[in-house]
Amino acid sequence: MPKSSIIDGLGLLAISTRLQRLSEQLRKDGQQIYRSYGIDFEPKWFPVVYSLHVKKTLSVVEIAAEIGYTHPSTISLLKELEREKIISSRKDSSDERKRLIQLTEKGNSLVLEMQPVWDTMTRAIAALTSTPNNLLSAITEVESKLGEKSFLQRAEEIKSGLSPFTGQ
Amino acid sequence: MPKSSIIDGLGLLAISTRLQRLSEQLRKDGQQIYRSYGIDFEPKWFPVVYSLHVKKTLSVVEIAAEIGYTHPSTISLLKELEREKIISSRKDSSDERKRLIQLTEKGNSLVLEMQPVWDTMTRAIAALTSTPNNLLSAITEVESKLGEKSFLQRAEEIKSGLSPFTGQ
DNA sequence: TGAATATATGTAGTCAACTACGTAATTTTA
C-alpha cells in the first residue's frame, strides 16, 4: 500500500481516505488468511454468517439492521451466500412479504471450521491494535460521538460560531 | 463450542467493515459541508488539490504517490478536475512521457475560498476525535505496525505457533 | 548502438458499497 507524505501530514482532512485505505488493506489480507487455511470464505460474508450463527433465523431487513448495511447491499451478499449454499431461505408463512434466512448444514459446519481462523485473526488484529491509542476503542468512541451529533451538524455549529465541543 | 470466543472476536473481525462505514459517513458529510458554504468541491478532490497547492507542479505518478492512490485512480480524479477547470496540464518538454499538472487560476482562488471550510472541518473532526483513544493517532500507530509486518504475516506466524507480538 | 529494461501514462473491466426507484403485502385510519 503506497505511503503518502502530504496526506499523512494533513491528518484530519484526509482521515476519511486513511480509514478507507486501512479497511481495504485489512479486508484483502483477511481474504488471504482464509485462503491460507484452505477455506473458501470472503471477509465481507462474516457479519451475515455470524449474525445467522447467533440468531439462527432472520429476515432480509433484520440482517441488514444487524450488520449495518442497506438492504440492497445485504440482498447481494445473501445472493452470493445462497449460491455458495451457505444459507437457505423460505417465505414466512405468517407474513408473505418476509423471507426467512438460515444457515444450511454446510453453513453450520463452515462456522465450526472457521473457528481457528477467527481465533488467529482476532489475535493478529489484537496485536496490531495494541498501541497507545486503541483503534477499535477509538472507532467506538467516534461512532458514539457521531450518534450524538453528526460531522455535518458539528460543522454547522462551528460555522455559526458555536463551540464544537459543547454546542453552546 | 464456547460461544464466547466468537463473541469476543466479533469486534475485531468486523473492524474492516466499521472502518469503511466510518470513512463513508465522514466523506458524505464533508460533501455537504462544502455545499453549505456554497462551494462546488468534492472531498475526494482534496488530496490532489492540496498537493498541487503545496508543490505547484507534479506529474501524474508523482500525484498518485503523494496521495497514496494508484495511478489509474489518480487519472480519473485528474479528469474530473480538468473538466472542472481546477487544474491544467501540459507535456514535459524534457520528458515527453510526463504530463505536468498545475492548479489553474480558478484552482488557486478556490483554494483560498476553501480555507474557512477546511478550518471548520478540521475543528469539527478534532472535536469528534478528541476521545480517550485518539482515532487519528490510532490509525497512524496501526499503519506503522502494518509497515513493520502485515496482518497476513502476523496471522501466518500465529498459525505456526509464534507470538503475534514478538514473532519469536 | 541496439536490445532489454524501466518509467509514465492511459484504457478496460471488476468490485463492493451506495441511492433511487418500483412492486407486493400488510397495517392503519378516516
Next chain:
DNA sequence: TAAAATTACGTAGTTGACTACATATATTCA
C-alpha cells in the same frame, strides 16, 4: 372498508476504489 401509509423485498444504475493490460518514451548496458 377502502384509501393511505408502512413494511419488505427487489432491480437498475452510480461511485470510487482497484487490478491487469497496453503503449510510448527514456535509460541502461553488453
